Amino acid sequence: MQTTNTTLSPAQARVKNNWEFTEVWIEPMLSPPYILLLLCExxxxxxxxxxxxxxxxxxxxxxxxxxxxxxxxxxxxPIEGRLLASELV
Incomplete structure (x- = not known):
């Protein structure tokens, strides 16, 4: 079994347990589309x-x-829909 050392950046550590929702955004003109994630605290x-x-x-x-x-x-x-932290609890 392979293990990875996952060190969070300061911004990632800050939102790790304090996020409210996330959205997926795409740049549709590229092939394949380029994806970014928006995470809000x-x-x-x-x-x-x-x-x-x-x-x-x-x-x-x-x-x-x-x-x-x-x-x-x-x-x-934006891709339709939003993932809420409260839905995962």
């Missing part, structure tokens, strides 16, 4: 993670609207 802070860069935080903001605007500016589109 219960306090309103949001981070955008890039799965292709070991989930590195590529954008942070203190509001959902700012994070959403950043994604829309780069022509990303």
């Amino acid at each position: 219960s306090e309103g802070n949001c981070q955008i993670y890039d799965p292709t860069q070991s989930y590195k935080v590529i954008f942070s903001s203190n509001s959902y609207d700012a994070a959403k605007s950043w994604l829309l500016e780069d022509e990303y589109e």
Whole structure:
């Protein structure tokens, strides 16, 4: 069995147990589409993670609207639906 050493970045550690919801956003003009993850904390802070860069935080903001605007500016589109932390409990 292979084990991996998963060290969380400071931003990842902060939201590990304090997130409220996550959304998946895609850049549909690329083939295959490029995917980013938007994770928002219960306090309103949001981070955008890039799965292709070991989930590195590529954008942070203190509001959902700012994070959403950043994604829309780069022509990303949200995938329908939102995963709520409360649904996993």
